Amino acid sequence: MRPSHFNDFQNKALNLTVLRQIIPYLLEFKWRVGLALICLVLAKVAGVSLPFILKHIVDGLNQADSVTQIVSVPIALLLAYGAVRFLNTIIGEIRDTLFGRVTERAMRRLGLQVFEHLHALDIEFHLSRQTGGVARDIDRGTNGVNFLMRFLVFNILPTLLEIVIVVGLFFYHYGWAFAAIILVAVVAYAAYSILATEWRTEYVRQAAKADSISSTRAIDSLLNYETVKYFNNEAYEANCYDAALADWEKAKRKNRLSLFTLNAGQALIIALAMTAMMLLAGFEVSQQQMTIGDFVLVNAFMMQLFIPLNFLGFVYREIKGSLANIEHMFDLLQRKPEVVNASSAQILTKCVGHIEFKSVDFYYHPERKILNNINLNIKPGQKVAVVGESGSGKSTLVKLLFRFYQTSGGSVMLDGHNINELTLDSLRRQIAIVPQDTVLFNDTLFENIRYGQPSALDDAVFEAIKLAHLGPFIQKLPQAEQTLVGERGLKLSGGEKQRVAIARAILKGSPILIFDEATSALDSESEQAILAAFKSLAKGHTSLVIAHRLSTIIDADKIVVMKQGEIIEQGSHLELIKQGGHYARMWRLQQDSALE
The missing domain is CATH 3.40.50.300 (P-loop containing nucleotide triphosphate hydrolases)
Structure with missing residues (x-):
């Protein structure tokens, strides 16, 4: 197995290990997670119904013959539109409130687990550790777990659910061409996002490593403040810190340029899909196969779908970044102490000191x-x-x-x-x-x-x-x-x-x-x-x-x-x-x- 393939295999194994270790924290509050998922489904159902209400409003206005009809016909639909939009928002807030307790408890549990594990490790580890780097790894790791849990459950899953619903509705109401455009765009967007994100994950790791090194250098220098003063090495310490920051700056620049490439490709795919869908919908309206309301519905669905899909690209990037950040923290958890209690260890209650x-x-x-x-x-x-x-x-x-x-x-x-x-x-x-x-x-x-x-x-x-x-x-x-x-x-x-x-x-x-x-x-x-x-x-x-x-x-x-x-x-x-x-x-x- 070539080294690159072996590294990919290791990363996938690590990602699965991370996810497996996070699941127990989700299950600690099963009823909260269950209610949050119900709210998620209700919010998506409400979201999918909005373009249909908008279609009927536009068609009602378009078919009205008098001022009275223009005012009276869509009033109920307008009220329904406002009520459903409010319901969609408030359900989302309830969902986030319910799940917030889960993520906060997970961060607490995991932070405590890492802290206890560090104290359980051998003295050899602590003699060679870099305090600043370890502290940053733990901080980024716990924040990464919070991001991973929240967005994996409430952004990736609902967006995938919405894609399935929308493709099915378009195929049922408007034919295979509309469904095919959405499906091809989504597949192309997802494939490009995954490939490009995998490519740039190494730059995320480099930036995180450089950040840890610079932090370690700064904390180590400050902890040894008196030694720095004794030997007049303020300028030397500043130069060393600046060199570490220069590596961090270089890593962040590569990270930023790779992010630009990813965003540009995603934006191109979305623009092409939106253009193709609007051209097809416009042609159908000109052929009187679709109403103006249908055109608005298609446009609303495309906007409603690609905005979260675009956000899904951001979420996937951040999840990959979070996994890269979590790696070091889980490396610490996977490190086993050599000095541990024997399986049959006894508790010494009284000691005379022999x-x-x-x-x-x-x-x-x-x-x-x-x-x-x-x-x-x-x-x-x-x-x-x-x-x-x-x-x-x-x-x-x-x-x-x-x-x-x-x-x-x-x-x-x-x-x-x-x-x-x-x-x-x-x-x-x-x-x-x-x-x-x-x-x-x-x-x-x-x-x-x-x-x-x-x-x-x-x-x-x-x-x-x-x-x-x-x-x-x-x-x-x-x-x-x-x-x-x-x-x-x-x-x-x-x-x-x-x-x-x-x-x-x-x-x-x-x-x-x-x-x-x-x-x-x-x-x-x-x-x-x-x-x-x-x-x-x-x-x-x-x-x-x-x-x-x-x-x-x-x-x-x-x-x-x-x-x-x-x-x-x-x-x-x-x-x-x-x-x-x-x-x-x-x-x-x-x-x-x-x-x-």
């Missing part, structure tokens, strides 16, 4: 192991510190315990359970973490702390603030705990954010605590305050501390030394110093550095 790493291996690629044969036993209530050089695999232990990744070999046990056999939610509820880089939401300080337990009462939050030694700092703020922390917490210092992280961990109330190099970038005073808060937090909990500064973990029950993904030493601080091995050398180097 952690074991049994012969654990981990690698992204087999030729480069991150962890190799890790055996580590952390008993309930112990404080265990893990130290080592950068890249030795310390933080990977934390990621495996959280099940952000699957182990490549061996197993991680919690209270005798293989964590692969526990539900992800119940596992992660047992662990609270103070990360190295605490990222806060652009909300108040109080709500950022409450994030540790969103259902917590205010009193519990204030107690966590007290235990984290945040009270004096909060009292100095102009709006106290209601102060906004800025995007990603940029208005707070590193030490202040760490104390917020500790307050969150206190509020979460988990039996296992992880402290991931949380003081490595802090000054001595901030470090001591953080350590004091952590000690009060760690009482009665199992603690795993990933440390850079050895002075912060000398009170640990066990210190584990890692190098190149392996554990090379274990023991207390004094035991490891006496051994005179790798840990002792690290200790001497840090002490000498501190003296200098």
